[in-house]
Amino acid sequence: MMSQNDKTLQLIISTIVFLVATCILIWIRFFRQQSRRCVLLTGLSDSGKTLIFARLLHSHFVHTHTSIKENIGEYAIGKTPLKIVDVPGHERVRSQLFDKYKNDARGIVFILDSVTIQKEIRDVAEYLYNILSDSVILRNHAHFLILCNKQDQALAKGCHVIKTLLEKEINLLRKTKSSQLQSVDPSHSSTNVFLGKKEKDFDFSQSSIDVEIVECCAIDESNDKPANINYLCQWLTEISY
Structure with a gap:
């Protein structure tokens, strides 16, 4: 004993x-x-990702066009810069390129067009859902920022309206997506998890990672970064430590 x-x-x-x-x-x-020092700029085509990428890294306006290849640059912060990756929004390549960099992602910046959001709500919400429910992103607790771009235009929806639209659409998507977790596609069930709480309508506060939603305008007559791009710079500084 x-x-x-x-x-x-x-x-x-x-x-x-x-x-x-x-x-x-x-x-x-x-x-x-x-x-993990990588920050991914992602979203649908024509949302303004490449222009924001240029503003961040070069502080000036550039004419952009739809691309199927990522843009990569370094954003200087302290001793160790952040690696900024502009992920193309073309449906044919965006998932493949996102998967390529997601393991190193410290932060995700999801950029959407505030003018066309109602017309594109299904595509935007589905892409956003896939990222927010990705097991790698959740496991790494990546920081998440949604930029409602093109706020300089008269028909742009505000971020509070866009938040409501996205939450309603994601709530509808969950009913179809959740069944796919146990579908015949084993790769889907192994890389994505249910988003939010099953017994409640979805809202972003249910996500296991913090999601910020702010307004943004990448176009300005001057070469200086407008205030809402400055918020993105502040966010990048905060997540860099």
């Missing part, structure tokens, strides 16, 4: 092993988080 001293020693050893293992796991998670 084990003596009281032996039990005490066993308890002490178990506690030490537990504490060491916990510290190692915390260190590994911290190291992995610090090593």
Whole structure:
């Protein structure tokens, strides 16, 4: 029979092993988080991603066109810059390129067109749903920012209206997407999880990662970054640490 001293020693050893293992796991998670320095600019075609990419990295206006190849550049912050990747919005290539970089993603910037959002709500919400329910993005706790672009135009919807539209559409999508988690496509069920709470209508507060939604205007007559691009710069600074 084990003596009281032996039990005490066993308890002490178990506690030490537990504490060491916990510290190692915390260190590994911290190291992995610090090593992820990639920020993905994503969204549908013609949402303004490449123009925002140019404003961030070069501080000036450029004429852009639809591309099927990513743009990559470094955004200087402190000693270690962030790697900014402009992911093409073309349906044929966006998923493949997003998957290529998502493991290194420290942050996701989802850019949408505030003028055409009602017409494109299904496509926008589905793409957004796929990213927010991606197991890699959730596991890495990537920071998430939704930019409602083109606020300089008269027909642009405000971010509060867009938030409501997206939540309603994602709520509808969940009814069809959730059944696919156990569908005949095993790759889908292994890489995506149910988004939100099953017993409640969806809203962004249910996501296990924080989602910010702000208004944005990438076009300005001057070469200076307008205030809402400055917010993006501030966000990038905050997530860089």
